Amino acid sequence: MRPLLPRTTSSGHLGQWTPTAAHTRAVLLATGAAVAAVLGRRPDLLVLAAPLVVVAIWGRIARPRTAPHADVTLTTGTLREGDVAEAAVQVRPMSDAEGVITLAATRWVERKPVSGVARIEGGTGVIALRTTRWGRRHIGTLSITLTSDWGAYRVGPTDVPDLATATLPVPAAFDAAAPTPHPRGLVGLNRSARPGSGSEFNTIRQFHPGDRLRRIHWPVSLRTGALHVTSTYADEDAHVFLLVDAFSDLGPREGIDGRPTSLDVTVRAAGAISEHFLASNDRLTLRTVGAANIPRLGVGSGTRHLRRVLETLASIAPASERRDDGERAIRGVDPNALCLVLSPLIVPTTVGLAHTLAARGLTTVVVDTFPEHLAADPGSVYEALAWRIRLLAREAQVHSLVTRGVPVVPWQGPGSLDHVLRDIARRAAAPRLGRRR
Amino acid sequence: MSAASPRSGRGPDAPTWRTLRFGRGPRWSLPQVALALAGAASAGAFLLSLQAAAGGLDPIWWSLVLVPLVTLTYAGSGVPLAFWGLLLVGWFLHTPAGSFSPWSVPAALALVAGHAAAALSATTPPAGGFPGPVLRTWARRTVLAALAAPAVALLAGALRGGGLEAGPAAYVIGLGGLALGVFLLRTESPVQAE
Numbered sequence: 001m002r003p004l005l006p007r008t009t010s011s012g013h014l015g016q017w018t019p020t021a022a023h024t025r026a027v028l029l030a031t032g033a034a035v036a037a038v039l040g041r042r043p044d045l046l047v048l049a050a051p052l053v054v055v056a057i058w059g060r061i062a063r064p065r066t067a068p069h070a071d072v073t074l075t076t077g078t079l080r081e082g083d084v085a086e087a088a089v090q091v092r093p094m095s096d097a098e099g100v101i102t103l104a105a106t107r108w109v110e111r112k113p114v115s116g117v118a119r120i121e122g123g124t125g126v127i128a129l130r131t132t133r134w135g136r137r138h139i140g141t142l143s144i145t146l147t148s149d150w151g152a153y154r155v156g157p158t159d160v161p162d163l164a165t166a167t168l169p170v171p172a173a174f175d176a177a178a179p180t181p182h183p184r185g186l187v188g189l190n191r192s193a194r195p196g197s198g199s200e201f202n203t204i205r206q207f208h209p210g211d212r213l214r215r216i217h218w219p220v221s222l223r224t225g226a227l228h229v230t231s232t233y234a235d236e237d238a239h240v241f242l243l244v245d246a247f248s249d250l251g252p253r254e255g256i257d258g259r260p261t262s263l264d265v266t267v268r269a270a271g272a273i274s275e276h277f278l279a280s281n282d283r284l285t286l287r288t289v290g291a292a293n294i295p296r297l298g299v300g301s302g303t304r305h306l307r308r309v310l311e312t313l314a315s316i317a318p319a320s321e322r323r324d325d326g327e328r329a330i331r332g333v334d335p336n337a338l339c340l341v342l343s344p345l346i347v348p349t350t351v352g353l354a355h356t357l358a359a360r361g362l363t364t365v366v367v368d369t370f371p372e373h374l375a376a377d378p379g380s381v382y383e384a385l386a387w388r389i390r391l392l393a394r395e396a397q398v399h400s401l402v403t404r405g406v407p408v409v410p411w412q413g414p415g416s417l418d419h420v421l422r423d424i425a426r427r428a429a430a431p432r433l434g435r436r437r
Numbered sequence: 438m439s440a441a442s443p444r445s446g447r448g449p450d451a452p453t454w455r456t457l458r459f460g461r462g463p464r465w466s467l468p469q470v471a472l473a474l475a476g477a478a479s480a481g482a483f484l485l486s487l488q489a490a491a492g493g494l495d496p497i498w499w500s501l502v503l504v505p506l507v508t509l510t511y512a513g514s515g516v517p518l519a520f521w522g523l524l525l526v527g528w529f530l531h532t533p534a535g536s537f538s539p540w541s542v543p544a545a546l547a548l549v550a551g552h553a554a555a556a557l558s559a560t561t562p563p564a565g566g567f568p569g570p571v572l573r574t575w576a577r578r579t580v581l582a583a584l585a586a587p588a589v590a591l592l593a594g595a596l597r598g599g600g601l602e603a604g605p606a607a608y609v610i611g612l613g614g615l616a617l618g619v620f621l622l623r624t625e626s627p628v629q630a631e
Contacts, residue, residue, distance in 0.1 A: 020513070020559065021514055021515055021518065022513075024518065025515075025518040040534065041535055042529065042534070043596075043597065044537050044538050044541035045541075047544075047545050047589050048525065048545045048548055050585040050588070050589040051545050051585050052582075054581075054585045055552065098571075099560075100560070100561050100562065113454070115464065115466065115564030116564070117561065117566075119568060121571075149578070150578065154560075
């Protein structure tokens with residue numbers, strides 16, 4: 001099954017004009033009263049029938065004679081959680097058509113007006129919708145009904161083919177002041193261990209052919225009598241590997257306006273981390289476990305890659321591939337990559353994957369995305385007991401990771417990774433035991 | 438019965454309507470409920486005219502006033518036809534044969550108003566509403582159609598009297614109706630090209 005692609009335009013014929021109950025009523029009442037007036041010599045009945053005769057004739061004469069066609073356009077097919085899009089209906093060839101648009105209620109789509117009913121005036125109508133949770137979905141069935149003067153003739157209600165949107169997760173606020181470990185590349189903002197073109201001061205050394213003249217350090221050069229230059233560490237980019245756990249989606253789904261589920265936290269955290277590292281010109285790889293039909297996203301950097309990452313995150317259907325052992329997801333990971341595993345640590349498979357990554361010698365950090373409100377507010381005694389048992393098992397899993405040397409940090413937005421990244425950088429810079437050759 | 442108000446948010450400047458819910462039924466916008474009340478008022482006006490024309494009316498007939506309210510859901514069906522057909526039959530049976538009552542004019546106005554209310558209600562789902570321009574358009578149409586009733590009444594009265602001469606009162610009423618019709622059907626003056 002392919003992921004649902006955004007669809008922003010739709011069109012269709014609305015059908016033929018048919019007389020309504022109102023027109024039938026006007027005709028029958030007018031005719032009946034007029035006949036009774038003539039047969040019964042009752043001029044007062046003729047007076048009663050007169051307005052209805054006008055209504056019936058007016059409705060008949062003013063009836064539209066062409067079958068209408070409707071075009072529906074959505075202002076955007078890709079939007080963020082909480083964003084508003086507008087579905088505009090244009091009726092052809094009738095520029096003076098009147099009627100109503102009805103948008104059926106769909107989960108995670110708020111309608112404005114809330115009734116989902118908007119009027120078509122002068123051949124055009126607009127209804128707004130607001131998506132409240134990330135994901136790919138249809139916006140709901142859009143029906144169009146047109147009526148003529150006096151409501152005498154009607155077309156519809158006719159459903160037009162469904163429109164679809166991709167709602168990208170709103171990245172949570174995130175920032176990290178600590179450098180990314182193991183930078184190795186050409187561009188970026190991370191200080192590497194080797195000297196080169198950059199901004200971080202390294203040392204002052206003698207001038208070599210090829211050095212830039214603006215790097216000459218004149219005080220030292222005058223004092224020593226030989227040209228000296230300021231050398232810097234090279235600024236390089238790092239590789240970040242994100243592994244998203246989609247095995248479970250715990251908690252009530254309340255959308256952007258409510259409390260987040262575990263997968264909401266995971267996806268929004270993944271979006272935020274991606275945005276941060278890609279803005280720093282780092283390379284990023286995204287892999288998911290536990291979700292089916294997720295396209296495999298390669299290494300990339302920059303704004304367009306961020307867009308691809310967010311669209312991939314929006315495609316996640318939780319627990320749609322429970323047999324996934326994750327081996328494919330962690331295959332071929334760059335040895336110098338910083339591996340960030342985002343998981344609520346409920347399913348043992350993800351914990352096992354973190355163990356595997358660490359055992360391969362990769363720098364691995366587990367970001368705990370378990371929402372605290374889940375266990376803090378149990379609905380019943382039995383639920384509280386179940387959560388207590390589950391959290392005890394989870395503590396054991398976390399402990400096993402920490403024992404192996406894999407840091408487990410709770411997701412807290414900005415600065416969540418600062419402490420652990422600094423520790424990793426310090427560990428990498430520390431002297432190591434090596435075999436003398 | 439419960440009431441709900443729309444949530445605020447960005448979007449087109451479409452009016453939002455308060456809605457009412459009767460039991461487990463659909464939500465009804467206040468304009469739709471107002472149209473049902475207008476239908477009930479029209480039925481009441483028709484029955485008042487019938488009582489005046491017939492010189493009396495069985496009290497059971499007054500219970501029909503509630504029909505447009507009770508049959509709110511069926512405005513787009515044959516129920517209004519049956520209802521107003523019943524009222525016309527009532528008029529035929531209660532007024533003396535061969536008579537002509539001036540009360541037929543307000544009864545005709547009530548009839549066309551009731552018809553228009555039901556027809557307008559059927560053009561929109563229960564939760565939908567009617568912006569001002571739509572209401573004004575329908576009001577103009579209804580008034581224009583209703584003008585046929587006094588015109589036919591004047592003609593019928595003249596024919597019954599044996600001549601087409603109209604009294605001063607008829608002239609005043611006719612000219613007033615004509616002026617009202619012109620006022621309601623007026624259009625905006627065309628915009629001058631710069």
